[in-house]
Amino acid sequence: MSEFNNVTVVKAANVYFDGKVTSRTVKFESGEAKTLGIMMPGDYEFGTEKKELMEILQGEVDVQVKGAEGFTRYEGGQSFEVPANSSFKINALGVVDYCCSYID
Amino acid sequence: MSEFNNVTVVKAANVYFDGKVTSRTVKFESGEAKTLGIMMPGDYEFGTEKKELMEILQGEVDVQVKGAEGFTRYEGGQSFEVPANSSFKINALGVVDYCCSYID
Numbered sequence: 001m002s003e004f005n006n007v008t009v010v011k012a013a014n015v016y017f018d019g020k021v022t023s024r025t026v027k028f029e030s031g032e033a034k035t036l037g038i039m040m041p042g043d044y045e046f047g048t049e050k051k052e053l054m055e056i057l058q059g060e061v062d063v064q065v066k067g068a069e070g071f072t073r074y075e076g077g078q079s080f081e082v083p084a085n086s087s088f089k090i091n092a093l094g095v096v097d098y099c100c101s102y103i104d
Numbered sequence: 105m106s107e108f109n110n111v112t113v114v115k116a117a118n119v120y121f122d123g124k125v126t127s128r129t130v131k132f133e134s135g136e137a138k139t140l141g142i143m144m145p146g147d148y149e150f151g152t153e154k155k156e157l158m159e160i161l162q163g164e165v166d167v168q169v170k171g172a173e174g175f176t177r178y179e180g181g182q183s184f185e186v187p188a189n190s191s192f193k194i195n196a197l198g199v200v201d202y203c204c205s206y207i208d
Contacts, residue, residue, distance in 0.1 A: 002115055009108045009130055011203060012161055013142055019199030022142045024128055026113055038117055038126045038142065057116055095123030099115060 004028070017044055023100070035100045039092040047087045051103040055079040059096035064089045108132070121148055127204070139204045143196040151191045155207040159183040163200035168193045 010025040014035065021044055023037030039059075054063075056078055062071040063080055065088045074080055076097075082088045114129040118139065125148055127141030143165075158167075160182055166175040167184055169192045178184055180201075186192045 003131075004113045004115065006110060007113055009111055009113055009128075009140065011106055011108065011140065013140070013201040015142075015162075015199060015201070019142065019144060022126075022199075022201075024113075024140055027107075036113065036115065036117070036128055038119075038123065040123060040144065058119075095119060095126075097117040097119070097126075 004034075016046075017042070020044075033102050035102075037098050037100065039090070039096040039098065041092050041094055043089070043091045045087060045089045048082050048084055051084045052082045053079060053101040053103060054082065054090075055099045055101070057097040057099055059098075060093040061096055062091040062093065108138075120150075121146070124148075137206050139206075141202050141204065143194070143200040143202065145196050145198055147193070147195045149191060149193045152186050152188055155188045156186045157183060157205040157207060158186065158194075159203045159205070161201040161203055163202075164197040165200055166195040166197065 004026055006029060008027040014023045020040040020042050021037060023035035026034045026036060056074050056076055058076045060073060060075045062073050064071045065082050066086045108130055110133060112131040118127045124144040124146050127139035130138045130140060160178050160180055162180045164179045166177050168175045169186050170190045
């Protein structure tokens with residue numbers, strides 16, 4: 001699905017890590033929310049509240065979900081899940097375009 | 105208007121200047137299009153096809169529209185227009201969140 005139809009977009013960006021990670025929130029009629037984001041190259045760590053499905057649209061990342069032994073590489077077209085109330089380390093190896101779905 | 109309702113969002117980001125400027129395209133039922141974007145600090149130049157209304161949501165920029173004598177500063181809450189088939193130089197003094205409307 002290359003477009004999201006009939007959605008609401010929050011105008012203001014979400015800004016993390018001095019703007020090195022930014023995203024826009026997209027809300028669906030179903031109540032579901034996703035963010036469409038960009039990571040500049042760098043190493044980041046995020047906490048989760050809901051379960052997250054992180055889809056890498058473009059670029060490469062090394063990811064370590066809390067409790068995992070090492071990092072796993074994901075690239076454009078691949079995705080990974082992070083449990084609710086957890087955290088993950090993500091190293092962006094270049095500019096990364098991503099879509100994050102928040103799952104109840 | 106803090107949200108855009110009943111719109112279509114293109115999933116893939118628009119990426120310029122090695123990711124230092126990125127945006128998402130939002131399409132309205134009226135046929136109008138806007139982009140919601142982020143500029144990392146730096147100096148950029150863009151060409152226009154349609155007339156553009158650039159609204160600075162957050163941050164500060166110095167802007168010189170083609171033909172203008174010097175640069176003018178704009179900050180969050182302010183906006184400027186660029187004619188069709190023209191260009192503008194924009195220096196982002198920090199992380200900039202913007203909304204660009206393309207006007208027929």
